[in-house]
Amino acid sequence: xxxxxxxxxxxxxxxxxxxxxxxxxxxxxxxxxxxxxxxxxxxxxxxxxxxxxxxxxxxxxxxxxxxxxxxxxxxxxxxxxxxxxxxxxxxxxxxxxxxxxxxxxxxxxxxxxxxxxxxxxxxxxxxxxxxxxxxxxxxxxxxxxxxxxxxxxxxxxxxxxxxxxxxxxxxxxxxxxxxxxxxxxxxxxxxxxxxxxxxxxxxxxxxxxxxxxxxxxxxxxxxxxxxxxxxxxxxxxxxxxxxxxxxxxxxxxxxxxxxxxxxxxxxxxxxxxxxxxxxxxxxxxxxxxxxxxxxxxxxxxxxxxxxxxxxxxxxxxxxxxxxxxxxxxxxxxxxxx
Numbered sequence: 001x002x003x004x005x006x007x008x009x010x011x012x013x014x015x016x017x018x019x020x021x022x023x024x025x026x027x028x029x030x031x032x033x034x035x036x037x038x039x040x041x042x043x044x045x046x047x048x049x050x051x052x053x054x055x056x057x058x059x060x061x062x063x064x065x066x067x068x069x070x071x072x073x074x075x076x077x078x079x080x081x082x083x084x085x086x087x088x089x090x091x092x093x094x095x096x097x098x099x100x101x102x103x104x105x106x107x108x109x110x111x112x113x114x115x116x117x118x119x120x121x122x123x124x125x126x127x128x129x130x131x132x133x134x135x136x137x138x139x140x141x142x143x144x145x146x147x148x149x150x151x152x153x154x155x156x157x158x159x160x161x162x163x164x165x166x167x168x169x170x171x172x173x174x175x176x177x178x179x180x181x182x183x184x185x186x187x188x189x190x191x192x193x194x195x196x197x198x199x200x201x202x203x204x205x206x207x208x209x210x211x212x213x214x215x216x217x218x219x220x221x222x223x224x225x226x227x228x229x230x231x232x233x234x235x236x237x238x239x240x241x242x243x244x245x246x247x248x249x250x251x252x253x254x255x256x257x258x259x260x261x262x263x264x265x266x267x268x269x270x271x272x273x274x275x276x277x278x279x280x281x282x283x284x285x286x287x288x289x290x291x292x293x294x295x296x297x298x299x300x301x302x303x304x305x306x307x308x309x310x311x312x313x314x315x316x317x318x319x320x321x322x323x324x325x326x327x328x329x330x331x332x333x334x335x336x337x
Contacts, residue, residue, distance in 0.1 A: 056326055059176065066176070066334060068326060073334035078116035081178070082289050083168055084109045085185040086233065086251065087154065103187065105154040105167055107233065107251045110180070112303075112332055113292050120292070121299040122256065123332070124248050127151035128318040129305065131170050136162075149315065150174075160185060160282040174305070174320070176329050182285035186273065188234050190280030192226030195258065197276040198265060200225045203257035207249065229254065244316060245309065252302055260298065269293045303328070 057068035064075045086107025108125040129150040135143045136156045153170045157163025164185045172180050186194075195201055202223045209216035212235055216222065224232055233254050236247040262272050270290045273281055306324035310317045 056322055057176075065337070066330070068330065072337040073330055074337050076333055076335050078114060079333055080113040080115060080181050080289060080292070082111045082113065082182040082184065082285060082293060083171055083180050084111065084255065085154065085164060085167060085183065086191075087160075087185055087187040088234070089187065103154060103163070104151040105185070106151065106188075107248075107255075108150065108167070108171070109252055109255060110171060110175075111293065113289065113296065115292065118292075118296045119299055120296050121301060121303060121332075122252050123303045123305070124252050125150070125171060125174070125305055126245070126248060126307070126309075126318040128244055128309070128316045129174065129307070130317050130319055131174065133170070134166060136166075149317065154185075161284070164282055164284065174325075175333070176326075178329065178333050182289045183283070184270070184273070184285060185282045186277060187280045188230055190273075190277035191230045191233060193278075193280075194226075194273055194276040195224065195229040196226040198258070198261050198267070198272065201229055201254065201258045201261050203253060206253055207246065209250065224254075229258075249302070256298055256302075259293065263294060267294075303332075 057066050059066050066073045084107065085105040087103045088106040089103035104127075106127055108127055110123040110125060112121045112123055114121070127150055130147055131150050131153065132145050133148040133150075133153050134145055134156065136158065137143055138158050140158055140162065150167070150170060153167045154163040157166045164183045167185075168180045168183045172178055200223050202221060204221045205216055205218050208218040209232075212232065233247075233251045236244065259269050262269050268290060270283060270285060270293065274283070305318075305320060306328065307318050307320040310319060
């Protein structure tokens with residue numbers, strides 16, 4: 001599929017240097033906040049940290065096995081993964097280096113595909129997870145590394161392909177360098193044509209969403225056309241701290257309902273998205289994963305990354321609990337020797 005190529009306008013060297021100085025200052029501030037959270041939590045059993053910090057296990061680089069608490073775990077060869085990214089902006093042109101450029105990944109869902117059980121389990125990944133983001137300029141030159149929300153990693157790719165792959169690598173880092181087999185990114189403007197092409201999406205609300213619409217009472221079955229679906233997955237009250245966590249649950253519920261609607265109509269999930277979304281879609285996915293996403297059952301269980309949401313400054317920050325994350329990684333991707 002031909003993807004729309006973003007226009008790249010190279011800023012003058014003075015502008016780039018000025019912006020880089022602002023980023024460096026923000027990075028320093030973020031690092032101080034991250035260190036503060038880790039120090040504050042160091043005496044508790046639930047130690048929240050920046051993703052990519054030292055892990056409480058050792059990994060054998062030759063066979064991929066892990067030793068944790070004296071026990072050896074082997075990689076589960078039956079597990080594949082597909083990462084879905086929902087991008088907040090359809091205009092991915094870049095005119096400078098910074099947080100307003102290129103769009104951000106508002107929705108981050110890893111679909112864990114168990115080929116033995118023929119079952120897919122979604123793992124919600126909080127966009128506000130604090131990671132060591134790799135910062136690049138418009139020419140794709142690496143500039144620096146700084147602690148920012150995971151959502152920001154997408155903004156530093158100068159094409160949808162680069163941005164998607166940077167985010168894929170960062171999610172891999174979070175999950176102990178677990179290889180992410182496929183990635184699909186869809187801008188918000190791609191939601192409407194997809195949903196309308198399948199006649200809308202029906203779902204039963206798992207939580208109260210009356211802040212979006214007075215009729216969205218928990219337990220109510222609603223039918224969303226394209227316009228309503230876009231609002232359902234994108235809107236939130238940014239003045240309410242932690243509102244991204246409830247929106248994240250909405251996004252996963254909607255994605256599962258949309259995938260199951262396409263399945264019930266006998267269509268291929270990826271091909272349906274390709275045909276309807278066009279240039280709003282970027283994909284790097286193999287034929288087997290396309291088939292599995294279309295034909296496997298979806299688990300009723302939705303997993304979340306363990307950690308602590310911290311309300312600091314303007315934006316929320318989510319810090320991972322390494323011990324609980326390690327157990328989640330072992331459960332999902334490994335078998336005990």
